[in-house]
Amino acid sequence: MNEKYHIPEDELMQQLRSLRYTAPIDVTDAVMARVSKMPLLTPYMQRRQRMQRWVSAVAACAVFAVALNITILFTRTYNESQISDVIASVYNYNADYEELGSLHESAALEYFYQ
Amino acid sequence: MDEEEVIRDILAGNVNRYAEIVKNYQTIVANLCFKMGGLKLDIEEMTQQVFVELYLALPRFQFKSKLSTFIYRITVNVVCKELKHQKRFITPTDDNPMPDRPADDLNVEQSIIHDEKMQQLRIAIGHLHPEQRTALVLYTYSDFSYNDIAEVMQCTTAKVESLIFRARKNLKKMLNP
Numbered sequence: 001m002n003e004k005y006h007i008p009e010d011e012l013m014q015q016l017r018s019l020r021y022t023a024p025i026d027v028t029d030a031v032m033a034r035v036s037k038m039p040l041l042t043p044y045m046q047r048r049q050r051m052q053r054w055v056s057a058v059a060a061c062a063v064f065a066v067a068l069n070i071t072i073l074f075t076r077t078y079n080e081s082q083i084s085d086v087i088a089s090v091y092n093y094n095a096d097y098e099e100l101g102s103l104h105e106s107a108a109l110e111y112f113y114q
Numbered sequence: 115m116d117e118e119e120v121i122r123d124i125l126a127g128n129v130n131r132y133a134e135i136v137k138n139y140q141t142i143v144a145n146l147c148f149k150m151g152g153l154k155l156d157i158e159e160m161t162q163q164v165f166v167e168l169y170l171a172l173p174r175f176q177f178k179s180k181l182s183t184f185i186y187r188i189t190v191n192v193v194c195k196e197l198k199h200q201k202r203f204i205t206p207t208d209d210n211p212m213p214d215r216p217a218d219d220l221n222v223e224q225s226i227i228h229d230e231k232m233q234q235l236r237i238a239i240g241h242l243h244p245e246q247r248t249a250l251v252l253y254t255y256s257d258f259s260y261n262d263i264a265e266v267m268q269c270t271t272a273k274v275e276s277l278i279f280r281a282r283k284n285l286k287k288m289l290n291p
Contacts, residue, residue: 007253007278012286015235016254021141021148021157028136031165036129038166042173 117181125173136165139182143189149239149251150193160196164189179265186252186266194244238288246281253278 007013041049078086123131140161147160168188175184239247245267252263260271267274 007282012282012289013254015231016149016250019149019232019235019254021144023157025140025144025158025161027140027158027162027165028133030162031136031169032130032133034162034166035132035169038169040125040127040129040169040173042125046173 118177121172121175121177121181132169135168135181139185140165142182143185146186146189146251147193149254150190150247151197151240155193155196160193163196164192167192183262183265187268190248190252190266194248197244234289235285238285241288242281242284246277246284249274249277250281250285 117135120131120134124135143164144157144161147155147157147164151157151160164185168185171184171188175181239251242250248267249263252258252266260274263274264271
């Protein structure tokens, strides 16, 4: 033992040693009631359970990565102005269509596709 | 009681024999929870929790160390986990009774002073760093060597020595500011 860390048997140590739980305790029945419902897993089963958790975690990560990849691909393929063009064209289409609301539907569509 | 035989019996499916282990070690586990938990823990609930965790960990016991060491390690882990979960101090309750008085011939005044001292000691222990607290509390068990403590805490003996030394120093500072 390193002399630097010598611990003298003083009052503090005696107090620490005398500190103890004094109330009577009997948890046997409570513990037995709880453990009797639990399956006792062998090391092999525990390893298998751990492996299953790993597999699910890896699968979740893979799904997330694919979703992220699709988002990145989409934003790279269509730049911001292209995306706003698409939105604007949809908006204009709706506006034009509403203007022709009083006309017959087929006529309106014919007018629109001219 | 041959512990190895009992454990092998339990692992073979005779769960009822687990009661023997609980009966044998419950006082030791309750004491360790009481010493380590400061004023924060419900000792009976913690003792139950330790034995449930021990039961689940039993298939991992490899008979290389003593069962008591294995139980101490699980108790330390369960208590530390619970304390981390709570992260707060609660006032003493009836579930945390005062420790034994050293002798019956103490008068009332001396008993009150002794109880107060012990209460302060428990509060101070609760303020120690978990590693320091564990090492110091285990050191107070006379049958525990530095090697046993190192085995329970899964660290080197040198680290245990320094942890106990620092824990004692901090405890003294807290009790005599």
